[in-house]
Amino acid sequence: MHRLLGIDAGKSVVRAALIRTTYRRVFVEALGEASISDAGSEAEAIRAAVGLVRPDGAAIALSGERSFYRRLELPAAAQKEVENVLGFELEATVPFEMEDAVFDYRLLRRPPGAEALPIFAAAARADDVRERIAVVKEALGFEPERVALGAVALANLEAVMPELTASGAGATAPIAILDLDQLTSEIVILAGGEPVFARTLSRGTAGLPDTAPALARELRQTLAAWRNLGGEPLAGLYLVGGGTVVQGAELFLSTQLGVAVLPLPPPRVEGLTPEQAAALPRFAKALGLALGLTPKTKGFNLRRGVLEAERSYPFLREKIPILAGLGTVIALSFGFSIVAELRTLDAERELLLASLATASRDVLGEETSDPDKARELLEQGPGAADEDPMPRVDAFDVMVQLSKAVPKEITHDVVELDVNRGHVTLQGVVPSVSDAQIIADHMKEHRCFRDVKIARTSQYVQGKHKYVLELDLKCEDKKKKKTGADSADSAAAGAPERPEGSR
Incomplete structure (x- = not known):
């Protein structure tokens, strides 16, 4: 859950919208408005409109009068290096050096079969953007996360007003949103819900009805510029901002522009009181700025490059507590x-x-x-001095000794080797009976082989004899240390010990 604040700071009035976002849901918590002349300064007006809330993020817009919109086309091969190439392309179209500027851009939908890459870009002086950051910090004590640009922030309203994607007049026809304020007017054109054209006018509601013809003329020139870029006729126009309270504004604009002025669709937000719903058209830009802080933003953000880096340390200092x-x-x-x-x-x-x-x-x-x-x-403990319970000799030792016992000049085949409870039975094939005896004699050399004997022999095949060799596996026990009594008994007997097997 995030609390997001949008600040629409115009020349005469500051409007603020505080929303709370959850998964696929948007709640309106507060709408605030303050006059700059009554507050004494823009920072005081922002403080009065916002109140004492402390949001998770804030956004403010730079006026379109201090920015430049550009429609460009780049080769499709430059798509991976758009940001690097775009800086050089914009430098030739703006009246200041790009080293002192910041810019942002959006890739537009490429028409079928088109090879060029259409781009909608905006640029402004870095000092102007810093001034917007400074005024928010002076008023609220923290810096805004985002500095949007002009009326393009209104494109974010599509997140809660899906009708802005395509009006009833046609699924693909573009629509326009006109932010009619007291001293200036800003218009943005959306095609398929994406911003594709924007312009700022130097006239607003001040001086009406005397200035109405001049305002209508500038709007017609703006729409003509859109058509010259290859844009389609508008399906409708939505009126927002302070001009929504001017009597007969919809009828006048519809007559002068030849475009139907449509009522702003009801937003898919929760927590909206009837009073807030009635005032929402005036707060449309502030709501769009707040929605621009969500991941699916559609506007520009001029807090980029050096301005994004400048944000890091103050941001961390703010979060230190x-x-x-x-x-x-x-x-x-x-x-x-x-x-x-x-x-x-x-x-x-x-x-x-x-x-x-x-x-x-x-x-x-x-x-x-x-x-x-x-x-x-x-x-x-018990058994510590006993012998290792593991057998001292096994079938593997028998095979090792057999390999040693067979002379190299004798061809010997093992038919069967059986080791069962310490008794070994070996059946082998040799050229002669004497060869079997030689092997038996060599097997006797192992200290753990007892009663080695050839049990029987037989003719196997021509020139071969089969023999059966038997023996017992029994190693000599370790001699135990004799006690003093045993030694005395042995001396009294006067009989010397004889080794086992002696005769």
Whole structure:
């Protein structure tokens, strides 16, 4: 949810619209209006129109009198470098150096079969844009997020007034929105909901009805300029701004321009009171500026380049209290998380030590919660001095010894090798019986092979004999240290120990 503020600061009146946006919904919170002459200055008028609200973002517009609109066409190959190329193209059409200017642009729909890239661009002096930023900061204490341009901001009304995309007169016919103010007038033409043409007039409602013919003449010249660019006839014209309260304005404009003046469509917004709904045409530009702060904006933003960079540090300074508060909350949350984790680990450690004490008492016969002591008891515990339970010799050792026992000059084939409970039965094929005996003799050399013998031999094929070799796997036990009593008994017996197998 965001609270967005649009400030329509004209030459005589300041109008402000505060909206609140959620997912696909827009709420109008407040509409404010203040006269600059009554307030004493533009900044005071802005402060009076806005009140004490603190929005998440604000937008203000630069008058079209201090900006330049341009319709350009670039080669399609320059589409990826439009911003770089466009600066050079605009420099030849504006009366100031581009180093002192800022500009923005919109890519228009390319007609079918067209090779050129149509562009609607706007440029202004950077100092004029800074002045708009400064007046908002002076009035409200913060800088605007966006500096729009003239009546182009009215194109954002399409987000809450879908009827502006195409009027009932034709689905593809363009429409115009005329912002008729007291001293100036601004007009924007929309085709398919996109701004394609804009102009600022030096006449407004001041001096009516005497100045009505001059105003009508300038409007006709504006529409003629649009037609000269290849624009289609307008399907209708919507009147907004302070001129909406002038009696007979719709009839006069419709007669002089030959275009139907249509009532502004009711907006798809919530929270709009009947009084606000009746005043909404006067606040249309302020509403469009506020909607321009949403992601789907259709206007220009002159806060670009150096002006965008200038915004960074003041913006951060404005957010320092919020950032400091958030940092404090994060640090406290992290501290609480660490303390809770340490307490959990301490509780888990106490539980593991208690389990160790119980296990050492039941298994090792001595209760201890010291891991080092428990490891020492485990090494000294029952069976610590016993032999490794793993077998000292297995089938793999038999195969290794067999490979060593077969001489290189003897061709030997293994038919079957069976190792079962320490007894080995080997069936092999050799050229002669004597070769089998040689292999058997070599197998006896292993210290863990006992009772190696050839059980039987038989004729296998011509020139080959099959033999069956049997043996037992049994390694010599480690000699245990004899106690003093055993040594005494041995000495008393007077019989020296004889090695196993001696005769």
